[in-house]
Amino acid sequence: MPQLHHETHDVVILGGGHNGLTAAAYLARAGLSVLLLERDEHLGGAAVSAEAFEGVDARLSRYSYLVSLLPQRIIDDLGLDVRLIRRRYSSYTPDPRDPQRGLLVDVEADAAAARDAFARVGAEPDATAWDAFYADTERVAEALFPTLTEPLPTRAEARALVGDERIWRDFVEQPLGRTIDARFADDLVRGVVATDGLIGTFTDLDDPALDANRCFLYHVIGGGTGDWDVPVGGMGAVSGELVRAAREAGAALVIGAEVLAVDPEGHVRYRHGGAVHEASAPALLANVAPAVLDRLIEAHRTDAATSRSATVAPRDQHPFTHDTALQVPPVVRERLRRLAAPEGAQVKVNLLLTRLPRLRDTTVAPEAAFAGTFHINELASQLDAAFATAARGGIPSPIPCEIYCHTLSDPSILAPELAAPSAGSGSTGAHTLTVFGLHVPHRLLERFGNDDLRARLQDAVLASLDSVLAEPIEAVIATDAAGRPCIETKTTLDLEEALRMPGGNIFHGPLSWPWAEDDVPLVTPAERWGVATRHPRILLCGSGAVRGGAVSGIGGHNAAMAVLEASVG
Numbered sequence: 008m009p010q011l012h013h014e015t016h017d018v019v020i021l022g023g024g025h026n027g028l029t030a031a032a033y034l035a036r037a038g039l040s041v042l043l044l045e046r047d048e049h050l051g052g053a054a055v056s057a058e059a060f061e062g063v064d065a066r067l068s069r070y071s072y073l074v075s076l077l078p079q080r081i082i083d084d085l086g087l088d089v090r091l092i093r094r095r096y097s098s099y100t101p102d103p104r105d106p107q108r109g110l111l112v113d114v115e116a117d118a119a120a121a122r123d124a125f126a127r128v129g130a131e132p133d134a135t136a137w138d139a140f141y142a143d144t145e146r147v148a149e150a151l152f153p154t155l156t157e158p159l160p161t162r163a164e165a166r167a168l169v170g171d172e173r174i175w176r177d178f179v180e181q182p183l184g185r186t187i188d189a190r191f192a193d194d195l196v197r198g199v200v201a202t203d204g205l206i207g208t209f210t211d212l213d214d215p216a217l218d219a220n221r222c223f224l225y226h227v228i229g230g231g232t233g234d235w236d237v238p239v240g241g242m243g244a245v246s247g248e249l250v251r252a253a254r255e256a257g258a259a260l261v262i263g264a265e266v267l268a269v270d271p272e273g274h275v276r277y278r279h280g281g282a283v284h285e286a287s288a289p290a291l292l293a294n295v296a297p298a299v300l301d302r303l304i305e306a307h308r309t310d311a312a313t314s315r316s317a318t319v320a321p322r323d324q325h326p327f328t329h330d331t332a333l334q335v336p337p338v339v340r341e342r343l344r345r346l347a348a349p350e351g352a353q354v355k356v357n358l359l360l361t362r363l364p365r366l367r368d369t370t371v372a373p374e375a376a377f378a379g380t381f382h383i384n385e386l387a388s389q390l391d392a393a394f395a396t397a398a399r400g401g402i403p404s405p406i407p408c409e410i411y412c413h414t415l416s417d418p419s420i421l422a423p424e425l426a427a428p429s430a431g432s433g434s435t436g437a438h439t440l441t442v443f444g445l446h447v448p449h450r451l452l453e454r455f456g457n458d459d460l461r462a463r464l465q466d467a468v469l470a471s472l473d474s475v476l477a478e479p480i481e482a483v484i485a486t487d488a489a490g491r492p493c494i495e496t497k498t499t500l501d502l503e504e505a506l507r508m509p510g511g512n513i514f515h516g517p518l519s520w521p522w523a524e525d526d527v528p529l530v531t532p533a534e535r536w537g538v539a540t541r542h543p544r545i546l547l548c549g550s551g552a553v554r555g556g557a558v559s560g561i562g563g564h565n566a567a568m569a570v571l572e573a574s575v576g
Contacts, residue, residue: 012284016040016259018570019265019275019288021303027294028249028260028550029563030570032085035256037571042286043253044264044277046507050250053506053513054241054292054558058419059357059381059495062488064422065439067357068242070497070506072411072441075236077245087248090345091236092416096379099371100199101475102128103384103405106367109475110195111375125330127370129370130193140200141233142351143174148228155521155554155561156453158535167441179520183219184212187387197387201410202445203227207513209448210388211394221518226557231405235380237416268307269293269300271542276307279570284453290547290570293540294563296515299507300545350449351499351511352397353465354406356442359485359493363438374415377438381410383471385445393446398455404543405474406467407445414438437485444468449499449510457500465496514557515550523553532572536565546570 018034023045035041049055053070056365076089082089086550093253101109110128113120125134130512149167154160160168176185184206203226204219227233237373238245245430253260264279274287293300314370363373384405392424415438418426444464451460472480485493499511506516523529533539537553538546548566549555556563 014284014286016042016286016288017031018042018290018292019286020292020302020548021045021259021269021275022052022294022296022549023047023050024264024294024425024549025054025246025249025558025560026555026563026566027082027292028246028253029560030292030294030548030567031258031563032249032252032256032414033261033564033567034191034570035258036251037567039570039574041253041258042285042288043258043260043277043397044266044279045260045262046265048262050260050262051243051246053508054242054246056241059260060359060485060487061491063359063425063485063493065425065437066241066243066420067358067359067439068238068413068441069357069495070355070502071242071558072413073235074238074242074245074558075085075234076557076561077226078152078559078561078564079230079565080156081560082173084395085249085252087245087252089245089248090239092239093234093236094379094416096375098199098380098382099376100128100195100382100385101366101368102195103386103389103474104195104476106308107369109366109368109371109376110199110476111371112199112379113375115411125196128195130192130196133191133196135191136190136192137196141227143171143177144227146229147172147178147224148482150522151224152228153558156564159523159529159537159553161525161529162520162522163525165520168302172303177487178220178224179217182213182215182217183223187212194386194388197401198390199382200384201387201390202382202407204288205390205445206409206443207351207353208518209350209394209397209446212390213400218517221520223519227520229557229559237413239417239419241413241417241420242558247248249560256398261396266303269303269311269545270307270311271304271545272542274307276310281341289544290573291545292563292566292570293545294549295507295551295575296349296512296549297540297547297551298509300540300547300551302540307378319540348516349508349510349512349516351502351508351513352446353499353511353513354468355440355497356440356444356449356468357497358440358442358466358480360440360480360483362436362483362486364472364480364483367475367477369477377440378415381412383408383410383475385409388424390446397446397448397451400451402451402463402467403446404467405471406447406464408468409443409445411441411443412438413441442472444470444471447499449503449512452498452500457498461496461498461501463497465494468496513550515555518556521554532569536569536572538562538566538569
């Protein structure tokens with residue numbers, strides 16, 4: 008690639024995650040000159056597939072792993088060849104009170120079979136409550152999901168779209184824990200429902216701050232149904248299609264480009280190919296966490312101060328010496344406060360197995376149990392205890408876990424010789440497991456070093472798994488080319504270092520409601536689309552945007568729409 012000096016573009020995008028790629032594709036298709044800068048030597052951010060184990064031809068969705076919030080509108084607009092597989096089984100939850108039984112939620116089951124499934128764990132009355140509860144979430148999904156790729160509705164407008172005051176109260180105005188307790192009787196059922204409010208979010212279900220409610224909302228509105236699907240080819244296939252769309256549209260995608268400083272007046276300094284370059288544009292799109300953006304702006308200010316002390320030059324003669332003093336809108340100020348110190352609260356464990364393990368519950372086949380979300384030690388009471396333990400600085404025991412088996416839906420991520428069972432062995436063939444452990448906040452690193460914490464969490468996850476299996480999980484873990492177990496554990500600090508997610512927060516900070524408060528002015532295109540920062544030239548286009556979070560492309564789409572609206576205006 009030729010050496011870059013100072014370049015001028017219509018838009019410069021900081022970060023090549025899936026949202027940055029989405030924005031690049033939209034803007035380049037609109038005829039704008041787009042430069043995207045990515046620090047890593049690959050594109051896709053957290054939505055990538057990787058061969059995690061040496062000498063093993065298995066491409067795991069290393070970080071992000073399921074798709075729900077990616078709108079069909081984005082797939083159609085950009086001509087993405089993305090195939091998603093709908094899972095028949097919603098979830099399986101072994102009962103920690105008696106692991107020889109469990110709740111299997113089969114979305115294709117008739118009413119009688121569904122009641123029988125709940126009766127097996129002593130929760131038959133909750134079968135009816137389950138249907139009514141998720142009919143309510145579907146109503147919310149149908150009302151709100153289409154708004155995610157439109158200018159922000161106000162709270163009053165969103166409330167009117169939902170149209171039912173009881174539903175609005177249950178999911179928006181009172182703590183999620185109170186709603187779940189009022190509608191379900193059984194500890195196990197309450198826990199299964201509650202987990203959607205705790206993924207990547209360290210909170211108590213009864214906290215009046217309602218962080219669990221916001222997390223829950225995003226987990227149940229995807230696609231207007233709340234379904235979570237398996238991407239064929241892994242998450243890398245999704246990002247790969249976005250890369251193709253952006254490049255074919257004419258966007259310049261530069262990898263190995265580390266952004267060093269950002270001037271709010273529209274200038275970016277970055278290192279690439281052993282040299283430092285500058286680029287400028289009327290609009291900068293930040294596909295990085297807001298806290299990272301703040302650091303890059305501060306780096307510019309430090310550089311500018313150093314430059315001024317060396318030579319006093321007129322302010323308008325140097326592109327990196329313009330300070331911006333603006334009135335910060337209240338909605339932006341509040342988000343800045345909440346985003347100042349993001350904290351993740353999960354551990355991610357990837358495994359490759361020689362076959363699926365046997366369950367203590369012999370009435371459910373492993374192929375069914377692992378085909379949906381496999382909940383382990385997630386009674387509502389266990390979730391409460393785990394939160395309390397972690398809040399005191401301890402590691403929960405047992406650690407609540409959610410497990411996904413990509414290969415039961417899509418064996419294409421494995422080499423044929425791995426996916427096929429051995430002749431006459433009775434084996435199901437190799438399978439991947441992705442384990443997501445809850446309630447292990449970033450603050451635990453203050454007590455444990457990262458290596459120690461990683462080892463402790465890995466042991467805790469394996470022990471949690473073993474509590475519901477008829478055999479040790481270690482007995483079916485495959486080995487890599489060097490004979491090492493195929494297991495990879497990522498702490499919040501590992502995510503921070505690999506993906507520049509401060510505190511390992513997978514949402515880049517606390518999630519927001521997908522609407523604007525009624526008293527918030529929505530004057531500029533960036534404010535109307537929920538992508539504003541305190542700096543008019545800089546827009547958020549990632550998970551830190553008002554409707555960011557998860558693999559959705561929504562942050563990138565909305566930032567692109569704001570840029571295009573502003574250019575027309």
